[in-house]
Amino acid sequence: MDILKIRPYRLLCLICSFGDNSCSPRDEGLEQILEKIREFPSRPVMLVCNAGDMFSYQDPGNKEDTLKGSDFDRLRDLEILHKLDLMPGAILPARLLLFRIFEQIRTSGGICGYEDTATGKWIGCEKAKRESYEKALKNVLAGNPDCYRDFYKLLKDGKRSIFIERKEEELDEEKKKSLEEMFKAEEISVRPHILLCAVEQYAEGLNPPFENDNLPEMIQHIIKNPGQKIKLVKGADWMICAPCPVRDTKLNACCLAVKGGGGLSNQLRDLRLLKALGLKFGDSMKAKDLYKLIFDRVKTTNEICTFEGIYPSVWQERCAADNLKWTKEAKENELYKKGRLMLMEAFGIK
Ligand code: SF4
Ligand code: SF4
Known part of the structure; x- marks a missing residue:
């Protein structure tokens, strides 16, 4: 079974993309992640990030760093892992990981959304300012019901989900x-x-x-x-x-x-x-x-x-x-x- 390696911040960006556009992300890399998860929602996902030190064995390198710089991306990767109480290299089924994110991270503010007005060296993400993540959780995604009967009801009510559920x-x-x-x-x-x-x-x-x-x-x-x-x-x-x-x-x-x-x-x-x-x-x-x-x-x-x-x-x-x-x-x-x-x-x- 293929293990999908993903940097934590990419999963938040995937959720944000639903807040901007309820159908699917526009970023090709995010679309591929979504496709893989939808194809097999129990697919194992490994959360990799440039943690260094004891966890350097799983460091993915800098090829997915954004224009805001590797420190910015490392910071948010580690903030996300901290909120999820997971270590770098942790592997979880995609659906379980996403529900843990929905449960533990209700806002991207403080993770990607902030402004350092003093030095201008740390600039947050525009989408965080627009509250795309919060909009996605509130308006688009199915949320996090804890009972399968409620879950079924949500599906019937026509709410969307990152996962395509059984028809x-x-x-x-x-x-x-x-x-x-x-x-x-x-x-x-x-x-x-x-x-x-x-x-x-x-x-x-x-x-x-x-x-x-x-x-x-x-x-x-x-x-x-x-x-x-x-x-x-x-x-x-x-x-x-x-x-x-x-x-x-x-x-x-x-x-x-x-x-x-x-x-x-x-x-x-x-x-x-x-x-x-x-x-x-x-x-x-x-x-x-x-x-x-x-x-x-x-x-x-x-x-x-x-x-x-x-x-x-x-x-x-x-x-x-x-x-x-x-x-x-x-x-x-x-x-x-x-x-x-x-x-x-x-x-x-x-
Ligand atoms: S419904 Fe089933 S799983 Fe839940 S408490 Fe009763 S026996 Fe246990
Ligand atoms: S019927 Fe119960 S045990 Fe069977 S798949 Fe559904 S929730 Fe799980």
Whole structure:
């Protein structure tokens, strides 16, 4: 997989270009960056800058220095890394990096926008004076919702994003196909922890048809067919996650990572749940037996879903924050508790 090397200031310039012109940047280099990110939003990006000292191994040289001079560009590169709390040479998936920028950098003032009237040696960027960056965040880009349902709503509302997200027609088609497969499958494949999410959806009264995943359909299906086999698999498996707007189809990955690393915390949730159940990936069980085991061993989501990240962190998102709060307050996830009882009744589990 190609790693895209980018100087931090170029990413800010990319965002600024949307404030000046909402369609795309006019600078050829920025256009190429945008094209690469849009082609594969999870593409790894390495932030390189002329940091020197211990980090000189990744110094990119001066070929991308602007007319304002290498000191100006080094200064803003390091200011940006400081705000993102990342070191030179850090590699992150593009979408995660951009959301971290949206979250941590709300203005280009102080980074590129300033005026040294005393000596005239440090002149800021014109676009910073015009507040292009702020305009882009406010008027054009999709922002930084921390829940995939809100995210989906933003897409539907027609807001733009640096990323071209999955099209609604594609999601509808994927929903149709994956449901057909699920209803005739000998084994329904599903990543483990979303079996708990399904319990909460049930308590919330989410009924089919549900746009963003196939969990409500699966629950209704297995209540009617408790002998249906369920196989526990890795990643954002197609059978349940196919219509999810944040599923990366190239990587079979969950990219809920809108404020950090929901995808990463979900991987750990899966493993925590498997450990709690004494199961491994690839294991398969009858639906009712599997849910009986889950309800015996998982009475609350606290142990499975709590993450204590220093925000913004790759371990932090809404569910992690809620569970951390409940754990600290010695409370429980009431929705899961309610759904657990409701589903025990629906399955006839004592
Ligand atoms: S708290 Fe855990 S089980 Fe509940 S919806 Fe969030 S990730 Fe799923
Ligand atoms: S891709 Fe992620 S957010 Fe979407 S349904 Fe699957 S686990 Fe949930």
